[in-house]
Amino acid sequence: MTEPAQRRTRLLASAAAALRAESSVLNSLGALFADAGHELYLVGGSVRDAVLGRLGNDLDFTTDARPAAIQALLDDWADTVWDTGIEFGTISARKGSALIEVTTYRADTYDQVSRNPKVTFGDTLDGDLVRRDFTINAMAVKITADGAADFIDPLDGMTALLAGVIDTPAAPQQSFGDDPLRMLRAVRFVSQLGFRLTPRTFDAIVEMVGEIDRITVERIRAELDKMICGEHAIEGVDALVDSGLADRVIPEIPGMKLTIDEHHQHKDVYQHSLTVLQQAIDLETGDPDVVLRWAALLHDIGKPDTRRHEPNGGVSFHHHEVVGAKMVRKRFRALKYPKAVTDDVAQLVFLHLRFHGYGEGKWTDSAVRRYVTDAGDLLERLHKLVRADCTTRNKRRARKLQETYDDLERRIAVLKEAEDLDRVRPDLDGNAIMELLGLPAGPQVGEAWRYLKELRLDRGPMDRDEAEVALKQWWAERS
Template sequence: MTSRAQPDRVTSSDEQLRRTELLAGAVVALRELSGVITPLAQRFADRGHSLYLVGGSVRDAVLGRLGNDLDFTTDARPEVIVEVLGGWADAVWDTGIDFGTVSAAKADQQIEITTFRADVYDRVSRNPTVTFGDTLEGDLIRRDFRINAMAVRLGADGGQEFCDPLDGLGDVLAGVIDTPASPADSFNDDPLRMLRGIRFVSQLGFTLSERTLAAITEMAGEIDRITAERVRMELDKLICGEHPIEAVELLVRTGLAERVMPEIPAMQLTIDEHHQHKDVYQHSLTVLRQAIDLEEDGPDVVLRWAALLHDIGKPATRRHEPAGGVSFHHHEVVGAKMARKRLRALKYPKAMVDDIAQLVYLHLRFHGYGDGKWTDSAVRRYVTDAGELLPRLNKLVRADCTTRNRRRARRLQENYDDLERRIAQLQEAEDLSRVRPDLDGNAIMEILGLPPGPEVGQAWKFLKDLRLDAGPMSREEAQAALLDWWAQR
């Protein structure tokens, strides 16, 4: 891979060696995709146009983490891109064509090709006046960060030329996130870039440059121009990154959290009842970290949000007790309502809102277990209330143990081990995941001589509660209990 001239920069021999190693790694990564990118470059060349791999795809190739989403840029106009892809791609989508973007699928690669852009922003919304550009350099300088402003020119013969006029590779080497132009100009154009910068901290483990950090802190209020849906997408990518703790701390430090999820910084005001952490906020970060350690199949966005938000009800329920100390009675109830309200405001899907709120609501239930003193009925209700969330609730409860008292921590974990054993035993005997009354609605109507209506539902609930308390019953036992309950009404 040849390299186009970069800005004047004094580099040590070690840094130059590292640059060479990173570019060599990128060559290997792109060579594996030659069956896709070389024929595509040939098709553009046949039409007299250049094609560049660009942005996050180049960054990830350099870092050795290139996935199956490929971003390209070209001097060809959108209608030409559609023609070039026709007959070659497995599928083509032109839903973004008004913005110069055409998407396609080829083999197992998702492809997005955008015409050079030279947009102008109105600085009221984040919507640019789309203007097509004529140069690669002009396209790169309008991008969000220098680490995303690198490109590789793809030759029809398979050749590759690394183009880095803004020295994004230098930022990659330094592990720094900085803007091509001044941060203030960049964020005024598109305030979502502030969240994106912190999201890259989470995903890449990089740090914000001093001027970028200062600009985000000063301009945090500009995020109010961004729609809830776009904010939500960035927050989910941030919480699912490899370094979400650092990213959440930056959200709070810069003031962005106060604008998009104020319940998080609000926890800094509340010292936990055991005085084991600086505040509930730090405790929640620890729980998030420990929940991540318990994940088995990659990032679990529901578990991670539940871990971070599980104690957001504490500030509102904080009470100073007469004998000293602090209590937070019913903070799980208040917290579940708060989580539901915030997630709805951010336009989260209903199912996800319900799951996170339910985990927040249930996270304290285990602490009544007390050395195996729950009845089988209490265990059944715990499992039934958790439903499909039980595996996540198990992880959340274990992660919520942050005491520095080793003896207490060991006892809590042993108690939860015991609860899981009891759940497994009852599950094997009774199939707790399918707990139902021993009589269905039709049987209830037949036995009591009722038409469909609310009384049938009341009888069903009685039998369901009876099933949870007493375990499985025969039909005769259930019928006798139902008739006795009906007679006493």
């Protein structure tokens, strides 16, 4: 047996084992549809992930049963059923920990203008598979009362899976013309699976890149987030940029190319930013952190607009963190990101250079407090971003930077032991301020509150008498 054949056999055995682990769901669901005289197939990403040994709890099925029949069958079988996708032939359900989607065979047609298909239900599995986005998602496994049975692969998706490539069932121009979002999905699969685009798929994206403008920004944003959170995010970003898609959806990323960084360590800021992204990913301790990853990739997007050639032959990027934060806000608003995500990514970009003023640990306690206060809930992410931003090849300098940041974290820990750094507030509240100064509620109280907060950051905690004396003195001088 040849090596590819041996690999195919091993992958199919792995998939069979993964599906046996889901036998309680598959067997009962297979029996349910078989008893009603219907076919049922596990399909798409579920089969792909089973072959790759990463099958999750989300299971996708296709069937010859029409939506009303699917719903009637699932109503008595599942714990919960919902029909939000019924116009597209999809009924969803939950059974224990498993999330189920069952969709009627589709034989859609597209107008090549919008991405919305004219939904048409089909009668054959092969007709359903050929309309899918990529061959690796066009494999199926027949489900019977005895569980998983025949493996069906009419478009040779297993060969693409073995080769680690992403290709379309039909000509890619036809596929992407039907639904341009598939171009971004191709990039997303590069990121999630570590696969590469076939030459014809890549060439078609380059040729048709403008078609992505037909897609709503909400769907583009969703694909970008899945890309940045992939296990192979660097390869995904490269595919996004090299194909020209980035120029259409987030041009600030390719805009970093050919902007030499001030240390002349990387060919351009783009390559530096990919390194920072990878190092930030390496510092993650749980699920992918979309805020941290975007901040790592975009932390230097302000450099092209702030690039200056210095008289000594060097290059500077003064205030690029300020410009970059504004650019993040503008782009993320255009992509309709939630305000909280936009604010968090922009604030990390704004703060990523602050540490470099720490020097040899010469910050005052006040400066440390302000660092923590300005970061707020983002402090742990800021720690990771700053450490990831060290990309020097000089081992001695890299070690020194990490040791200096270690020192800053120790100082933060010491101050946190002594005072509540997580919620730095004035030592007098608004009611106390109004009573002490004889003020009604209004802007003057807010001004006094902000003065006391600044004083708290400078001096640390004060007792009530000290705070009252300081406030009275400030008020007298102000008046």
